[in-house]
Amino acid sequence: GQQVMQIPQYQHVQEGEDFTTYCNSSTTLSNIQWYKQRPGGHPVFLIQLVKSGEVKKQKRLTFQFGEAKKNSSLHITATQTTDVGTYFCAGFLTGTASKLTFGTGTRLQVTL
Amino acid sequence: DAGVIQSPRHEVTEMGQEVTLRCKPISGHDYLFWYRQTMMRGLELLIYFNNNVPIDDSGMPEDRFSAKMPNASFSTLKIQPSEPRDSAVYFCASSSSIPHWGYTFGSGTRLTVV
Numbered sequence: 001g002q003q004v005m006q007i008p009q010y011q012h013v014q015e016g017e018d019f020t021t022y023c024n025s026s027t028t029l030s031n032i033q034w035y036k037q038r039p040g041g042h043p044v045f046l047i048q049l050v051k052s053g054e055v056k057k058q059k060r061l062t063f064q065f066g067e068a069k070k071n072s073s074l075h076i077t078a079t080q081t082t083d084v085g086t087y088f089c090a091g092f093l094t095g096t097a098s099k100l101t102f103g104t105g106t107r108l109q110v111t112l
Numbered sequence: 113d114a115g116v117i118q119s120p121r122h123e124v125t126e127m128g129q130e131v132t133l134r135c136k137p138i139s140g141h142d143y144l145f146w147y148r149q150t151m152m153r154g155l156e157l158l159i160y161f162n163n164n165v166p167i168d169d170s171g172m173p174e175d176r177f178s179a180k181m182p183n184a185s186f187s188t189l190k191i192q193p194s195e196p197r198d199s200a201v202y203f204c205a206s207s208s209s210i211p212h213w214g215y216t217f218g219s220g221t222r223l224t225v226v
């Protein structure tokens with residue numbers, strides 16, 4: 001079954017509001033990656049986190065890897081309509097060094 | 113580089129027919145992955161190759177599915193015979209052995225089996 005879950009499944013915000021998606025794994029992850037998929041498009045790599053407790057920023061996006069390396073979050077500050085899409089976390093489960101397991105995804109809708 | 117190239121972009125076929133999806137990975141990438149995406153099951157890994165050798169095909173749904181990678185620049189995913197439940201978007205992705213660069217996905221093939 002699905003080992004990497006994300007919440008919420010869907011979120012609708014008004015432009016300018018903040019947004020957070022949470023990623024939880026049933027097992028420890030050696031590292032975690034985040035991808036964005038625009039409607040009708042394909043997943044695009046955003047970032048990778050490797051260290052326990054690691055925090056990385058890309059402009060308005062803040063990514064965090066949990067201390068136990070079993071959870072992660074993506075926070076978007078002041079959303080814009082260009083942020084619309086589905087955000088996936090993806091992890092290398094311990095013992096599967098080359099095989100990414102994708103999370104269930106969070107679909108973000110932003111309206112004016 | 114043009115990125116990962118998949119063909120066709122769309123495929124509509126009748127149940128029972130053979131379907132072949134094609135993928136050209138990024139030059140120099142030594143890993144190639146086939147994923148299937150549906151609303152119900154999300155992104156599922158079907159099979160992946162390292163240096164043209166299949167490493168893990170545990171995600172291949174059944175014997176109707178097969179994948180090959182005859183050389184470093186080409187891979188195919190074949191479904192024979194196709195069934196309506198195979199309708200999905202099939203993505204090919206490639207990566208180098210440096211994981212922090214992430215996977216590069218192709219634009220996908222939207223398969224509809226009627």
